[in-house]
Amino acid sequence: MQQTRQTKQRKIILEKLRKVHTHPTAEEIFQMVLPLLPKVSLATIYRNLEFLEKQGEILKLEHKNNESKNRYDGHTEPHRHLICKKCGEIVDISCCCCCQMNKKDLAKYGFTVDDGFIEILGLCKKCSHK
Amino acid sequence: MQQTRQTKQRKIILEKLRKVHTHPTAEEIFQMVLPLLPKVSLATIYRNLEFLEKQGEILKLEHKNNESKNRYDGHTEPHRHLICKKCGEIVDISCCCCCQMNKKDLAKYGFTVDDGFIEILGLCKKCSHK
DNA sequence: ATTCTTATTGCAAATGGTTCTCAATAAGCA
DNA sequence: TGCTTATTGAGAACCATTTGCAATAAGAAT
Numbered sequence: 001m002q003q004t005r006q007t008k009q010r011k012i013i014l015e016k017l018r019k020v021h022t023h024p025t026a027e028e029i030f031q032m033v034l035p036l037l038p039k040v041s042l043a044t045i046y047r048n049l050e051f052l053e054k055q056g057e058i059l060k061l062e063h064k065n066n067e068s069k070n071r072y073d074g075h076t077e078p079h080r081h082l083i084c085k086k087c088g089e090i091v092d093i094s095c096c097c098c099c100q101m102n103k104k105d106l107a108k109y110g111f112t113v114d115d116g117f118i119e120i121l122g123l124c125k126k127c128s129h130k
Numbered sequence: 131m132q133q134t135r136q137t138k139q140r141k142i143i144l145e146k147l148r149k150v151h152t153h154p155t156a157e158e159i160f161q162m163v164l165p166l167l168p169k170v171s172l173a174t175i176y177r178n179l180e181f182l183e184k185q186g187e188i189l190k191l192e193h194k195n196n197e198s199k200n201r202y203d204g205h206t207e208p209h210r211h212l213i214c215k216k217c218g219e220i221v222d223i224s225c226c227c228c229c230q231m232n233k234k235d236l237a238k239y240g241f242t243v244d245d246g247f248i249e250i251l252g253l254c255k256k257c258s259h260k
Numbered sequence: 261a262t263t264c265t266t267a268t269t270g271c272a273a274a275t276g277g278t279t280c281t282c283a284a285t286a287a288g289c290a
Numbered sequence: 291t292g293c294t295t296a297t298t299g300a301g302a303a304c305c306a307t308t309t310g311c312a313a314t315a316a317g318a319a320t
Binding site: 133135136137138155156157172173176177180198199200 | 305306307308309315316317318
């Protein structure tokens with residue numbers, strides 16, 4: 001059993017992520033914490049994001065549309081993500097009425113589904129007007 | 131207006147992808163066509179997959195769970211994907227009753243959604259038994 | 261058929277997000 | 291206050307994907 005330590009870096013990364021309602025990349029998070037942690041390294045950002053995800057404190061969004069970067073979400077309450085296939089924008093939507101339905105349907109396939117992990121791909125307003 | 135040419139490579143890649151009901155990676159597709167195209171290069175696989183996706187002949191699945199590779203789907207009829215967050219397995223499911231509902235809900239957010247592009251993340255039978 | 265244009269290929273090198281190595285640092289128990 | 295070792299910072303390594311370029315081959319024109 002390995003103890004875990006509460007480091008300044010880990011604390012600040014989580015705080016920043018909680019405060020924001022976007023879905024920043026590791027690089028963006030790096031920029032966000034830089035004023036508070038001028039010496040922090042990108043590797044530390046990645047390591048802490050992985051740690052926090054394993055602890056269930058944050059979500060890692062691994063869908064990459066036209067950008068090969070993961071994004072992170074500091075809010076773990078059940079919600080869904082609308083992802084624009086063109087510009088990669090991610091929009092939160094509240095859990096709609098068909099969650100229950102999905103769960104039943106999906107049980108047939110042996111899948112266990114968490115409401116927080118449904119991603120719907122489409123085109124955002126801007127991109128669909130082109 | 132640039133003409134497009136029907137090359138042996140392009141034809142075989144699409145045929146192989148159509149024949150199969152899995153969601154192979156570029157590397158796996160490379161292995162699949164190697165017997166028919168012993169001199170083919172991985173770059174050609176990637177270029178043709180991009181081409182075929184732009185033509186709407188195949189789907190590119192950009193969600194990467196525990197594997198940093200894109201996957202491809204030779205079947206473009208509306209269907210959804212169940213993706214296992216742990217092992218990355220992708221299962222096709224037929225379009226269920228809540229498609230309509232989703233579309234209406236999502237219109238509120240300005241999103242245009244195509245049935246083929248809904249991905250539901252969860253745990254497959256094997257992984258949920260651990 | 262043959263020629264000609266240029267889209268496409270194969271190879272190798274480049275790219276870029278993420279992970280890893282390792283010595284130095286610091287959290288927090290004794 | 292000292293001590294153990296989890297964590298950090300810096301840079302190198304990794305690896306899926308993309309790109310540059312000369313060679314090849316579709317397929318239209320002759």
